[in-house]
Amino acid sequence: DIVCNFIVGRTRTIEQLMKEDGFDAVYIGVGAGLPRFMNMEGEQLVGVYSANEYLTRANLMKAYQFGKGADTPIAISKKVAVLGGGNVAMDSARTAIRLGAEKVYLVYRRSEKEMPARIEEVHHAKEEGIDFRVLESPKRVIDDGNGYVKALECLKYELGEPDESGRRRPVPIEGSEFTLDVDTVIVAIGNNANPLIEQTTPGLEFNKWGNIVVDENTMQTSIPGVYAGGDIVSGAATVILAMGQGRIAACAIHEYLTGQTS
Numbered sequence: 001d002i003v004c005n006f007i008v009g010r011t012r013t014i015e016q017l018m019k020e021d022g023f024d025a026v027y028i029g030v031g032a033g034l035p036r037f038m039n040m041e042g043e044q045l046v047g048v049y050s051a052n053e054y055l056t057r058a059n060l061m062k063a064y065q066f067g068k069g070a071d072t073p074i075a076i077s078k079k080v081a082v083l084g085g086g087n088v089a090m091d092s093a094r095t096a097i098r099l100g101a102e103k104v105y106l107v108y109r110r111s112e113k114e115m116p117a118r119i120e121e122v123h124h125a126k127e128e129g130i131d132f133r134v135l136e137s138p139k140r141v142i143d144d145g146n147g148y149v150k151a152l153e154c155l156k157y158e159l160g161e162p163d164e165s166g167r168r169r170p171v172p173i174e175g176s177e178f179t180l181d182v183d184t185v186i187v188a189i190g191n192n193a194n195p196l197i198e199q200t201t202p203g204l205e206f207n208k209w210g211n212i213v214v215d216e217n218t219m220q221t222s223i224p225g226v227y228a229g230g231d232i233v234s235g236a237a238t239v240i241l242a243m244g245q246g247r248i249a250a251c252a253i254h255e256y257l258t259g260q261t262s
Contacts, residue, residue, distance in 0.1 A: 014026055058074055153177060158173055
């Protein structure tokens with residue numbers, strides 16, 4: 001059965017599902033869909049989107065057909081700045097171009113070599129005319145005086161020593177501020193796990209990033225009978241990885257419920 005309009009941790013907690021509703025095992029595959037922002041001045045302005053919202057509006061909710069059968073609007077942008085260097089940033093930049101933007105900047109604080117996006121994604125973005133602004137990072141979004149985006153103030157960077165990720169740390173160049181004339185800013189710097197399950201599930205172990213800790217051989221969590229996989233465990237990763245973890249968990253759940261090894 002598929003139950004819709006059900007928020008795990010709010011409609012019912014995992015503890016209630018198991019102790020009150022009679023479920024013997026639970027698999028948590030809620031993803032990590034809470035957009036991450038930069039907490040800089042001006043992020044509340046009209047014209048600033050998370051990549052999640054922008055891509056959901058444009059694709060899933062068909063905002064490109066607004067007024068022609070779709071009821072979800074999206075900003076008609078002329079100049080767009082996309083913040084980030086991953087695959088989602090490339091998707092956002094290319095979508096903005098296809099929605100009619102005249103100019104799209106991709107602003108990334110490291111060099112192109114350090115971009116986490118797949119090489120082919122970068123190549124295709126360049127083919128579509130995206131202006132790559134590497135070794136630059138936003139400082140604040142500038143208000144036009146009426147609550148809308150007018151420009152993006154950025155700072156230039158240079159690369160220093162490698163950080164904990166193994167990539168060279170971006171170091172700001174003092175006094176290098178400049179502005180990009182844009183009317184839309186799309187923040188594509190990753191996602192965090194929604195904290196709702198952590199807040200409502202005592203005994204469930206999480207790491208410092210808010211991801212569920214599991215046994216990678218079974219995908220079992222710190223609570224017997226509760227399993228998890230996908231981005232809620234790995235952080236932002238691929239569909240293929242999530243599918244693989246789901247298969248591992250399915251086998252482990254079968255063994256847990258039946259006592260039979262597969």
